[in-house]
Ligand code: PEP
């Protein structure tokens with residue numbers, strides 16, 4: 001029986017003809033189209049390490065973490081100025097002031113900045129300050145937001161919806177590409193499963209990484225912080241992701257000795273642990289490690 005709306009990987013040439021490997025033979029079976037963000041290249045052999053706070057809370061906190069992340073060997077800085085929170089009563093970020101702080105951190109450290117846009121109306125503002133626009137898991141299927149992010153002319157980091165199939169994820173990326181912007185990096189950040197919350201926040205779907213690489217020429221990175229929600233799991237999850245062929249990592253870092261963050265403190269790693277992950281990542285090549293038939 002055929003069900004309306006049912007799609008499988010066989011439908012990819014129709015769902016995302018701009019992005020899927022089968023409609024782009026020029027990329028062969030394994031080549032990734034590199035995405036460049038202010039000189040940092042996603043999809044080359046060298047994995048990209050992004051570190052930074054969950055949220056831009058204060059200037060002092062953000063600059064401290066940014067300096068520590070640079071010393072640890074990261075290639076880029078992350079940090080949410082606008083935060084999508086489960087409750088409207090939770091801290092929502094520092095907005096435009098947060099964006100200004102991020103650009104100050106970029107100026108000081110030289111690290112390109114990725115930060116989230118949570119609403120189509122704020123994409124222009126975020127693009128004014130950011131080097132790369134992040135679309136969060138909760139917004140993966142916010143189609144007007146995807147179109148705006150595609151239109152504005154900056155590379156986009158598209159996180160996987162926490163319950164999204166690979167076809168839905170690549171279909172969402174196609175909305176960005178349709179605006180003429182193929183500079184998209186995909187990010188696996190953990191999915192919903194029956195065990196959520198028992199011993200980890202989500203379940204890191206390592207298995208999707210070789211499948212992504214088989215079906216699209218876009219680079220794919222992993223967020224081990226939100227996927228696990230447990231600081232001690234972040235380093236082993238990072239190593240595992242790289243073994244599975246992830247082309248980069250985006251990791252939450254806090255200088256807990258200086259300040260405990262309001263947002264996601266339990267999953268934040270120290271700058272020392274980030275340095276250990278960056279050493280491992282940069283000593284490795286993100287070539288195709290797990291073949292996907
Ligand atoms: C984040 O990276 O700041 C974030 C909120 O992650 P996600 O959208 O994956 O939950």
Ligand code: MN
Nearest residue numbers: 054252263264
């Ligand atoms: Mn977070």
